[in-house]
Structures are given as structure tokens and as C-alpha cells.
Amino acid sequence: RKEVEQDPGPFNVPEGATVAFNCTYSNSASQSFFWYRQDCRKEPKLLMSVYSSGNEDGRFTAQLNRASQYISLLIRDSKLSDSATYLCVVLEGNFNKFYFGSGTKLNVKP
């Protein structure tokens, strides 16, 4: 079983739509959680950290559900520029290791 699992998509949505991605993780001792964005053939870039109480950054909202071991990312009012692959990342604090999901591809269409 993979440490972190994501639906690979692609999610094809029109501009202005709301879209949500989920990610599940297997280690209940995982310490920190992040969403990264990766554009084609470029390095992943931090989109947002995910806090226990949930957090929002503009059009992006992240939630953590420790009981069910999943995190989510909600994007409101999608823009063409949101087209990318979104990576779920989990940090296991004991070993200082970051585990990556395979990514969810989002295509926002005009």
C-alpha cells in the first residue's frame, strides 16, 4: 500500500468552477501535511500547508481529517492558470521523511 494516495485525474473543469481533490495517507503518526503545485516538467512549488483546523488562502481551502486520514484541497472560481498537477505531501516527523502522492492533474478550460 502506498503511503499517500491521490486520484490521478485528470479533472477537466470550466473556468469559474469549483473543484476539490482528496488525498489519503496511511501512517496515523504523520506530522505535517502540504499541497504542492507542479507545472509540466518543473519543480514542485508549495501551494499551502494544511493545518488541523483547516486553512484558506484566497481561492484555495485545505482541510485535514486525522480520524479518516485524509486531506483535501478546494479551489474556487478556477482560473486557466490553475491548470497543473497538485501533489499531496505528508511528513513523517520521526524520520524526517516527506512522502508524495502521484499527483492529481487539473485542466481548466475556457
Next chain:
Amino acid sequence: NAGVTQTPKFQVLKTGQSMTLQCAQDMNHNSMYWYRQDPGMGLRLIYYSASEGTTDKGEVPNGYNVSRLNKREFSLRLESAAPSQTSVYFCASSPRGTGVSPLHFGNGTRLTVT
């Protein structure tokens, strides 16, 4: 504003050749990492260094060696390259410690082994 710098950006090797991928960070981070990314596989950890003077294997260490030269630099060496090592390689660093400590990535090295 350099952050994490990787060299080279592109490299083509013949099977059996060796090379070293260089990585340096100027953010005074304690931890450094090497990942490889293959289509459909996501990022997989090759080696990491939790702090200066220590290195540990990740998920896919075979065929690689690393050196944490000092706090800034963490290099990845392929002693005898194989076609299976064709991939995009990312170096990353993290401050580590208390609180939320995300990874910061370099631009990547695109390696082809023929």
C-alpha cells in the same frame, strides 16, 4: 534569492559512465533530500540528510551515493549509470525543527542514460 540551486540542468550519459549531481542551498536549512520523478510514479526519495554529517537511504537508493559536504551542499553520485536511471532529479531542503517545515525544491536535473 537563490534558494536551492542544482547543476547541471540537463545531462546525457552513456551506460556505465559516472557523474555527480550538485545541489546547494543558501537558506541555512538543516535537512536536504534527493528525489527522482518518473512518469506516473510521483517523486521517490533516493537519499536524505537530516543534518550536516548524516545521510540515510530513502525508497530507491540502489545505484546512487551521496555526500553531505557541509551544511549548504548535498551531492548525488551515479557510479555506473544505467538506462533505468533516466529520470528527472530534484534536490530539496527543509529547515526541520518544530512547527511546519515544508520542502523547497531546486529546478531539477533532466538525466538521460543511453
